[in-house]
Amino acid sequence: MKKIVKSLLLVAFLGSFNACKDDEPPLPDNLAAFETTAQGFEGDEVEIKVALSRAVDAATPISVSLTPTLLTYGTEFTTTPAATNNTIALSVPAGQSGVSFKVTRKAGVLLDGDESLAFKITSVASPVLAGTNTDLKLSFKAIVSDGTSIQLNGIAGDEPGSSAANSVFLDLSTNIQTPVLRASWDLGFYSGADFRVILNNTTGASAIMINQSDINAVSDKDITPDSLAVGQGKGKLSLVDDAAGDLTKTVIREISATDADNKVYVVNRTGGTVLPSDKLYKIRVLRKGTGYTLQYAKINDTTFKTLDVTKDAAYNFEFVSLESGATVDFEPLKDRWDLQWGYSMYFTNFGTGLIPYAFSDLVFTNKEAKVEAAEVLTSTVTYDAFAEANIAAATFSTSKDAIGSKWRATTGTVGVKTDRFYLIKDGSGNVYKLRFISFHPDDSGVRGKPKLEYKLVKKGA
Template sequence: MMKYLKILSLLSIMTATQSCLSADDDPVAVRPMTGSEVNVTLGGATEPNQVWIDLSEHENPNINKRTDWDLGFYSGDDFRVSINGSLAMTVIKIPNATDLNKVKANNVESLKEIAQVGTFDAENLKYIDNPNGDFLKQTTGIDAIKANDADNPIYLVNMGREIPAGGNVAAGTVSLSGDERGWKKMQILRAPNGYKIRYADLNAENENIKEYIITKDPEYNFTFFNLKTGTPVKIQPKKKKWDLAFTTFTNEVFMGANSAGSYFYADFIVTNTLNGVGAYQVNATGSLDEAYSTFKLKDVDPSKFVFNDHRAIGDKWRTTTGTSTNPTAFVYSDRFFVLKDAEGFYFKLRFNTMKNSKSGERGFTNFEFDPL
């Protein structure tokens, strides 16, 4: 009888323990046992899509249009707001502005001329997010949101460029920047557990100024907001549910050793550094096939991982050369990458294509990966 009671008690404890695990809780991450080949759905030569991939669940990437969002509101302890670099957006403080109603288009014409991407002026880095992804420490873009409302400036927002309609894009090239998306005036304040955004078109009066309260969501890095629809949107997966994002990107460009400011890039890859994803490049000596196939977990060099710059892969996997009439774009055949994901698993990755094999159209990325 005593033995029976002990068994019954043990079963009861096991049942109770299992019932404490909510159906909504994320399951324990399991490393893929085999590698896979992934076709990234960028959408062709206009690269309209952003694609967020978790290597452990690569069959179900998050995909959104680049124009689905404009601002990202950080969910952590700090009060930080990012802008959509995939559209070449910029922001600039409007000097001495304290009242949204008084900001008019004719007051800011001179600011419009400088708050641009691709002017080959190092000064324009002031108007974008830090290209390395460290938005918590950046002194560019939107300032940290202060507790005192009056300490938060009013910004002129360059909404960037629309996704082009497409059409006849020459093989091997891209068409990323369509019509201008216009300008907004904006102020962001703190709210209980979140933010208050006040924004409008440049000449709007008080009755046309819109306000929205954005609440921090601890399951996500950011709550994203669309200024044109006036609504929050889900863009990134949950914090640890993505490793790589394929996107267009506003980066810093150099002329020789000197910065030439912000510039708009195609075929760019960022890593989820905010949640511990790191990567580094391995240069192959001799055959890439052999170097990749023989690379094992014991060969990983922890000292080489880049955890403080989400451009660890960036544009290093491909190159573009030639001229606009005779372009050449290809994937490097002398390198692959090692990645440590958000759950602490290790992978090796190699990139195979950046173009459609038949038409030569850009925006058709293919890569393969293997767990280590």
């Protein structure tokens, strides 16, 4: 009798458990949409992206129609994949959360700038649905955007949003975002007049100088591994570059014209933990004409490799991967981005002074391209009411962390801070007002894919 009662209780429990599972709210709709509704065209090719709310389990077809204005397909432009009857057939691969296509200007074609293409998402295979931004206008000229709503794509794979693998660059005037793997580089070589080298704060890299100018003479006997530890309560700010972007406060000293003055540094490529000796690098940087020569090796190697790095005035920095021993693309052209969102080493205070600490969802401005930012509290003027006449009362900052982490809360009431918004003045003098909409499930957002909106308040001269 006891066995029967136990069995009945077990069945009742399982039934109740399954009922609870059935009562759990379903996932929100998976929506497909263009990243923006308007985009400019500079150069010979542009990529158009269709983003999904989340990754799909199986390959998912999407159809996009195109309507040219003052253009003929195949004569002035083409697309990849090719269009058939003014329709581009796309497919989101299984496990991915987006797909893209390219528009290419035909070589030797001269255009007036009034030409454009209208794209429309016309069909999406189940279970994905069409989202809000289903129309996009591509202008065959540089544009100064009037503003838009956009969701940044910080997720590269299946990593948690709190440690999103992408850094995302956003150009407000063209509505173009550029996600790039933040771990793709280790050192950045300044392209300006000075000779400066930065560490990769987005991976929490740290470095320490060895009072030695012969790189072959340096080994792991010259350091205590724990001396490179930063983040999570460890380390000193002297091991990482300045969070505000002051290039006079980098770990690696200014590269001297006198070779003997340029010392060896040991670099730990990732924060949070110190890599084993066979993954630590030693580096030394010299000037070579108007550029640099990098000497690098694993810490216990007795010979080193070299890489010449040439300055390119079109970019803020030239980036180098120590693992590949080559230059890599990271930042867009210096006049093609205003904001950088993502994970980065920053700082905090646990009561004993400032120490390095890794933050998610940091927002930096393009300091080297003269981008500035100002915070505006809604108690002074609301976002909707803010107009050109209000700009004079704003105090703009040139620090790259002028926004930093101040736009969101991760303790208490988690979510976007709705009592403030920001002004962004780009290098051309355009001023935008910008506010964050969501970034976390607690404010109906997605961690790693923050939503924001912005509007042109004053056009540059």
